[in-house]
Amino acid sequence: xxxxxxxxxxxxxxxxxxxxxxxxxxxxxxxxxxxxxxxxxxxxxxxxxxxxxxxxxxxxxxxxxxxxxxxxxxxxxxxxxxxxxxxxxxxxxxxxxxxxxxxxxxxxxxxxxxxxxxxxxxxxxxxxxxxxxxxxxxxxxxxxxxxxxxxxxxxxxxxxxxxxxxxxxxxxxxxxxxxxxxxxxxxxxxxxxxxxxxxxxxxxxxxxxxxxxxxxxxxxxxxxxxxxxxxxxxxxxxxxxxxxxxxxxxxxxxxxxxxxxxxxxxxxxxxxxxxxxxxxxxxxxxxxxxxxxxxxxxxxxxxxxxxxxxxxxxxxxxxxxxxxxxxxxxxxxxxxxxxxxxxxxxxxxxxxxxxx
Amino acid sequence: xxxxxxxxxxxxxxxxxxxxxxxxxxxxxxxxxxxxxxxxxxxxxxxxxxxxxxxxxxxxxxxxxxxxxxxxxxxxxxxxxxxxxxxxxxxxxxxxxxxxxxxxxxxxxxxxxxxxxxxxxxxxxxxxxxxxxxxxxxxxxxxxxxxxxxxxxxxxxxxxxxxxxxxxxxxxxxxxxxxxxxxxxxxxxxxxxxxxxxxxxxxxxxxxxxxxxxxxxxxxxxxxxxxxxxxxxxxxxxxxxxxxxxxxxxxxxxxxxxxxxxxxxxxxxxxxxxxxxxxxxxxxxxxxxxxxxxxxxxxxxxxxxxxxxxxxxxxxxxxxxxxxxxxxxxxxxxxxxxxxxxxxxxxxxxxxxxxx
Numbered sequence: 001x002x003x004x005x006x007x008x009x010x011x012x013x014x015x016x017x018x019x020x021x022x023x024x025x026x027x028x029x030x031x032x033x034x035x036x037x038x039x040x041x042x043x044x045x046x047x048x049x050x051x052x053x054x055x056x057x058x059x060x061x062x063x064x065x066x067x068x069x070x071x072x073x074x075x076x077x078x079x080x081x082x083x084x085x086x087x088x089x090x091x092x093x094x095x096x097x098x099x100x101x102x103x104x105x106x107x108x109x110x111x112x113x114x115x116x117x118x119x120x121x122x123x124x125x126x127x128x129x130x131x132x133x134x135x136x137x138x139x140x141x142x143x144x145x146x147x148x149x150x151x152x153x154x155x156x157x158x159x160x161x162x163x164x165x166x167x168x169x170x171x172x173x174x175x176x177x178x179x180x181x182x183x184x185x186x187x188x189x190x191x192x193x194x195x196x197x198x199x200x201x202x203x204x205x206x207x208x209x210x211x212x213x214x215x216x217x218x219x220x221x222x223x224x225x226x227x228x229x230x231x232x233x234x235x236x237x238x239x240x241x242x243x244x245x246x247x248x249x250x251x252x253x254x255x256x257x258x259x260x261x262x263x264x265x266x267x268x269x270x271x272x273x274x275x276x277x278x279x280x281x282x283x284x285x286x287x288x289x290x291x292x293x294x295x296x297x298x299x300x301x302x303x304x305x306x307x308x309x310x311x312x313x314x315x316x317x318x319x320x321x322x323x324x325x326x327x328x329x330x331x332x333x334x335x336x337x338x339x340x341x342x343x344x345x346x347x348x349x350x351x352x353x354x355x356x
Numbered sequence: 357x358x359x360x361x362x363x364x365x366x367x368x369x370x371x372x373x374x375x376x377x378x379x380x381x382x383x384x385x386x387x388x389x390x391x392x393x394x395x396x397x398x399x400x401x402x403x404x405x406x407x408x409x410x411x412x413x414x415x416x417x418x419x420x421x422x423x424x425x426x427x428x429x430x431x432x433x434x435x436x437x438x439x440x441x442x443x444x445x446x447x448x449x450x451x452x453x454x455x456x457x458x459x460x461x462x463x464x465x466x467x468x469x470x471x472x473x474x475x476x477x478x479x480x481x482x483x484x485x486x487x488x489x490x491x492x493x494x495x496x497x498x499x500x501x502x503x504x505x506x507x508x509x510x511x512x513x514x515x516x517x518x519x520x521x522x523x524x525x526x527x528x529x530x531x532x533x534x535x536x537x538x539x540x541x542x543x544x545x546x547x548x549x550x551x552x553x554x555x556x557x558x559x560x561x562x563x564x565x566x567x568x569x570x571x572x573x574x575x576x577x578x579x580x581x582x583x584x585x586x587x588x589x590x591x592x593x594x595x596x597x598x599x600x601x602x603x604x605x606x607x608x609x610x611x612x613x614x615x616x617x618x619x620x621x622x623x624x625x626x627x628x629x630x631x632x633x634x635x636x637x638x639x640x641x642x643x644x645x646x647x648x649x650x651x652x653x654x655x656x657x658x659x660x661x662x663x664x665x666x667x668x669x670x671x672x673x674x675x676x677x678x679x680x681x682x683x684x685x686x687x688x689x690x691x692x693x694x695x696x697x698x699x700x701x702x703x704x705x706x707x708x709x710x711x712x
Contacts, residue, residue: 054457055456061607062611062612063611063612072443073450076443080454082454082455082456084413087428087429090429090433090580093580093630100410100438103438116607161612216572217572217600227445235613238612240615242615242618244573244602246600252417252418252421255419256419256591256594257591257594257595259596259598260600274449275449275451276445279449286704346612348642348646
């Protein structure tokens with residue numbers, strides 16, 4: 001999807017109409033990708049198994065960079081392969097592309113059009129890496145430039161704030177790693193759980209947004225898989241509600257940033273049940289000690305008084321990020337609309353950001 | 357340095373006394389490391405050359421994580437080797453350590469005591485990686501646990517906000533990559549330039565802090581080598597002045613976060629002359645269009661009205677980060693003191709943060 005194919009919201013349309021519709025489309029989009037996308041993912045996985053890379057380098061910007069962080073955890077934990085994030089400017093600014101030997105370079109991008117990613121992927125291919133791309137536009141340069149391409153099949157994303165393409169990127173990465181490791185990418189309950197989370201969060205969201213209506217600063221914290229969710233939640237809040245939000249791993253938060261927490265600076269903890277719970281509990285305790293309001297997107301494991309558990313308890317940890325982000329997307333939307341902003345057209349942003 | 361050897365500031369001492377003293381010590385500390393530290397760095401570099409790793413994984417938290425990002429650029433650009441940052445929680449939370457074959461794992465830590473880093477380094481060593489550590493405490497577990505250790509020789513750091521150990525970490529990484537590539541780690545002008553930058557910034561800093569005295573939110577942006585500086589400047593401002601500051605690459609800033617800029621939310625651009633200048637100029641233009649105040653730590657290349665050029669123009673790009681951070685450290689100090697905070701004892705933080 002490039003700028004000129006995106007239909008701008010009609011003048012006078014309700015603010016956030018596109019973002020709201022695209023948030024709701026997600027579970028159906030997941031089922032479409034699980035079903036119709038499986039062949040393309042299987043081809044990419046077969047190429048990966050044939051090349052037998054010893055590690056993966058992920059290449060992304062913006063929301064897709066947060067999806068890439070999820071992919072980094074998934075590949076390390078699920079495939080037991082080292083995985084890192086590329087620093088595109090080493091190539092595009094300093095002209096020194098460096099890729100590990102026998103690596104797979106995996107580009108993740110909604111538009112598939114960002115110039116720095118296109119150039120870096122081309123350099124990786126020239127250096128002998130296996131290249132795989134995940135984009136929502138099968139005609140984009142990143143789709144054409146890779147050995148294998150996985151289309152998101154999410155339909156055009158018209159709101160500037162990425163929502164459905166973000167979770168589709170997560171799901172494509174999950175399907176890919178499942179197939180690489182020889183397991184079928186089946187998640188029959190996922191869309192049902194997604195609908196439930198959207199319903200629960202929808203019912204809470206207005207109250208929640210009202211509680212946070214005056215907030216201008218916020219820390220968002222997660223651990224492990226939820227680190228990606230924390231970053232993406234913060235990015236949504238920044239770009240739609242103009243809240244200065246920072247998404248951190250619970251461990252990094254304790255190395256300094258927790259000092260900003262105060263009565264006007266809440267903590268948003270994203271925590272499904274899992275091995276990261278103890279370190280999340282430690283940050284929540286620090287926030288409470290600082291008198292900071294604590295909001296939790298969780299399954300009830302972390303004690304939180306403010307809002308009921310929004311997440312189910314029986315989700316595999318590697319799929320939890322698809323569900324965790326849904327309440328944050330709705331919160332960003334409601335906060336923005338409540339403040340009189342139009343999250344479909346945030347100030348100062350375009351849908352496709354072309355960085356070099 | 358562990359908690360019990362740190363002498364707390366005397367009750368009634370001037371707020372920020374320790375941080376101010378430690379900021380000023382930096383140029384002398386650089387000369388000490390360049391001189392007395394060279395043998396240890398040379399031994400680590402010899403071990404690296406003997407092991408001939410095909411890539412480097414950096415392992416760090418907090419300020420040292422920002423030094424590690426500088427190291428990531430330095431190793432990629434200077435040694436033409438792939439370098440990435442470890443995700444310690446994959447090991448300590450999920451119990452799945454994964455290291456690339458024939459890699460060097462390089463741990464950077466002021467205290468050398470953080471439990472997750474110690475465990476991850478031990479796992480890397482067991483997996484057959486070359487392990488190198490850079491710490492300010494030669495008796496720390498990270499120093500003892502690595503094949504080669506580089507001491508920072510910065511003297512005890514007593515302020516909770518790391519300043520002198522941060523720039524010493526940068527310099528140790530610079531010396532290490534120089535020696536690995538067979539070049540002598542000589543920088544005879546560096547300390548002199550550091551003194552000059554401290555003097556210039558010191559003269560501006562009170563005015564500068566006054567201009568920002570009401571600021572509660574700030575974006576800090578850099579590109580390439582200066583990305584590490586942007587992150588470290590943001591961390592200093594967060595932990596001493598409780599400003600919600602976020603340090604971003606210029607490219608990532610344009611993918612959403614620039615939307616938060618407004619009349620009350622300034623942009624701090626960190627930009628020495630270099631190939632990243634065009635993308636920095638683009639973010640500065642976006643900030644001006646949003647009516648956001650723009651502050652620049654630069655050498656005059658980026659047009660900035662607010663403060664005179666604080667940096668020299670004739671510094672090699674890979675050494676610029678040592679100088680760029682000095683004005684930001686002073687700003688964090690003056691802002692904190694001006695607000696009645698004691699940056700030597702930020703609320704909610706301890707000197708050694710032990711995350712697991």
